[in-house]
Amino acid sequence: MKRYQPPLTLTPQMLALVAEISEQVGRLTAQRSEALTPQLRRGNRIRTIQASLAIENNTLSVEQVTAVLDGKRVLGLPREIQEVRNAFAAYDAMPGWQQQRQADLLAAHALLMQGLIDDAGRYRQGGVGIYREGRLLHMAPPASRVASLMRDLLRWLGASDWHPLIASCVFHYEFEFIHPFADGNGRMGRLWQTLILSQWRPVLAYLPVETVIRDQQESYYTALAAADQAAEATPFVEFMLAALRQALQEAGQSDQVNEQVTDQVVRLLQALPPGVALKSSELMQRLGLSHRPTFTQNYLKPALAAGLIEMTDPASPRSPVQQYRRKSL
Structure with missing residues (x-):
């Protein structure tokens, strides 16, 4: 019996993106071989989870997601808080899964949707x-075909000799086309693409490409619809490869910025002794700064992203009485 082969037309744009991304991944791997600290991994994972859930209308901010994972009290809907906890558990378990195993796919869905739907993991x-906004974009195949379609797709993934960058994008599209679960298909598709990419290059386990998709959400759904209309994954693969390229570019820029702001972060920590909590205006005064955007971009945000300081009220990040303190490591 002939095995399933997802329809795809290789385009010059696709091949150029694969070459460019491969080169960027090589550079990022070299840069981060020692620089990808546990704190940076955790920060990127938090951004990934927040963005992936935001696409599904979860309203929690990065600061609130961080607070949830730190076990702190957060003012938010119980369902949204549960979504964060589930997603973190699923991404944490990702290294133990094999991309082509149905049992692992179902286990991942069970973790992602635990306590949210009755048939999690089925x-x-x-x-x-x-x-999308009350408009039907895609009607998935009937439930009676789901098991066989997923079996064929996972078999293809396990045996495919396509470049992992292309194979991961094709799988993401085909998975969304089948829509195998009652809920959680979007976040599962993004999680599984990350798994495929991370097994090709481990550094991609911590690339928050979801933040790019969140910022280009309309284009994401347009690419899915275009692929449906074309009856092949090509438009979606081109979109996802471009999103991966952008995420890698931003990661490289972030590394350069982190190097540039090290001195500023050190100065901020010197102005913020252990056990002391201060408002941003008080920190600016101690640092001799009067330009708030410079303080925010070069001092405050990098220190927060690195996990070196924290908010005293993470549930209300824009509170006028917000203070900052050193984080206990």
Whole structure:
């Protein structure tokens, strides 16, 4: 019996993106071989989770997601807080999964959707569609076909000799086309693409490409619809490869910025003794700064992103009485 092969047309744009991304991944791997500290990994993972859930209308900010994972009290909907905890557990378990194993895919969905839907970890039993602002974008295949379609897709993934960058994007599209679960398909598709990429190059386990997708959400859904219309993954693969390229460019820029602001972060820590909490205006005064954007971009944000300082009220990041203190490591 002939094995399933997802329809795809290789385009010059696709091949150029694969070459450029491969080169960027090589540079990033060299830069981060020692620089990817546990704090930076955690910071990137938090951004990934927040962005992936934001695409699904979760309203928690990066600061609130961080607070949830730190076990702090957060003012938010119980469902949204549960989504954060589940997502962190799923990404944490990712290194133990094999991309082509159905049992691992179902286990991942069970973790992602635990306490959120009744059939977490099981394929859907009814019809489902993708809706955007009340408009039907895609009607998924009937539930009776889901098991066989997923079996064929996972078999193809395990045996494919396509470049992992292309294979991961194709899988992401085909997974969303099948829409195998009653809920959680979007975040599962993004999680599984990250798994595929991380097994090609480990540094990609901590690349928050979801932040790019969140910022280009309309284009993401447009690419899915275009692929449906073309009856092949090509438009979606081109979109996702471009998103990966942008995420890698931003990661490289972030590394350069981190090097440039080291002195500023050190100065901020010197102005903030252990056990002391200060407002941003008080910190600026201690540092002799009067330009708030410079303070925010070069001092405050890098120190927060590195996990060196924290907010006293992370549930209300823009509170006028917000203070900052050194974080206990």
